[in-house]
Amino acid sequence: MVIKNYMRINKFLSFSGLTSRRKAETLVLSGKVEVNDKVISDLSYKVDLNKDVIKVDGKLVEIKKRRHYLLFYKPRWVLTALGKDPGGLKTLDGYLKGLKLRLFPAGRLDFDSEGLLLLTDDGEFAHKIHHPSFKVIKKYQVLVNPVFDMVDKERVLSGCVLMGKFVKPDNFKILKNLSDASWLEIAFHEGMKHLIKEYLKKMGYSVKRLIRVGIGDFKLTGIPGSYRWLSEEEVSNFKKKYFGDTAGDSDGEY
Known part of the structure; x- marks a missing residue:
């Protein structure tokens, strides 16, 4: 994986696997992100990956070296959300309880819709897969x-x-x-x-x-509520085809 020494703060947070890029922007704008003990609310701020200490809600954030990708068949009448719903509606938690990893959905499906949903801890991948410029x-x-x-x-x-x-x-x-x-x-x-x-x-x-x-090349299989992990080869081939990543990851700014 090729990563620049300097990276925009919201991109860093998505690369870390903490959250999606859109939610990373919300974290920054809400004053929950600190760089070297200083609150950063400017989305254009770039962090130095070699020396800056980045925290969210007081907790240290680092880039994960290994990412995970899961294809889930979301059933109908299930919210594309993690955690408990205040109104008592079913969420993804009911199907993914056994996972020890913290994954988040890349994109969403309506409550009354069903089908293929990608969950990952790779925020940059989640951003690109739904960005119209990549034509997935x-x-x-x-x-x-x-x-x-x-x-x-x-x-x-x-x-x-x-x-x-x-x-x-x-x-x-x-x-x-x-x-x-x-x-x-x-x-x-x-x-x-x-x-x-x-x-x-x-x-x-x-x-x-x-x-x-x-x-893209990922197809719906199985029955509602079932899931499967993507292999490194599947993810690498997908990134090369749609994102032009020759090393499986891209460090371009979008």
């Missing part, structure tokens, strides 16, 4: 009603503006028509919130069920 395609199988009209296929493929941004699918096909609904397969490299539901809603269709079946 996420594939979904979606049950919609009414029955899909072939006249709308070109419109779906042509894209539209959502939340002030133009988006369009990387792939789209009709899997099966039922009496009052259709199963579709649609893929995006974008990572907008509720993207699939909002996109198809704009096309005139209501999503009744959503299953994420792929993230």
Whole structure:
């Protein structure tokens, strides 16, 4: 792994495996991060990896040398969250209790959605896998009603503006028509919130069920609630293909 001597504070926290880069930014802005006993709230601040002492909530943070990657089949009606939910809803903890590692989800799936979810302690990987510039395609199988009209296929493929941004699918096909609904397969490299539901809603269709079946080369397998660890070779090949990492990790600034 190649790491520069100087690194932005939020990137350092994600590299350490402490949390995702987005949550690292929140930690910095909330005044919970100290460098050499001085509170740092500037996201552009760069730490010296050779001599600076970084703490979060008073606890020393260091970069882990080994990272872990787990593919989980999130069941429907489960929150993409760790810990107990105040409202009593099921969370990931109920399925991952036996893990001795502290992993966090890279991205999320809605409470009523299911499918492939990546959990890791590699914050940089979690950031890149959902950053649109790396074009990691996420594939979904979606049950919609009414029955899909072939006249709308070109419109779906042509894209539209959502939340002030133009988006369009990387792939789209009709899997099966039922009496009052259709199963579709649609893929995006974008990572907008509720993207699939909002996109198809704009096309005139209501999503009744959503299953994420792929993230890049990683495919959904097993049954709801099951998981498997990714091998070093799988992770290395994925990083080389999508991130251009010749040594399995990248130290570029994004």
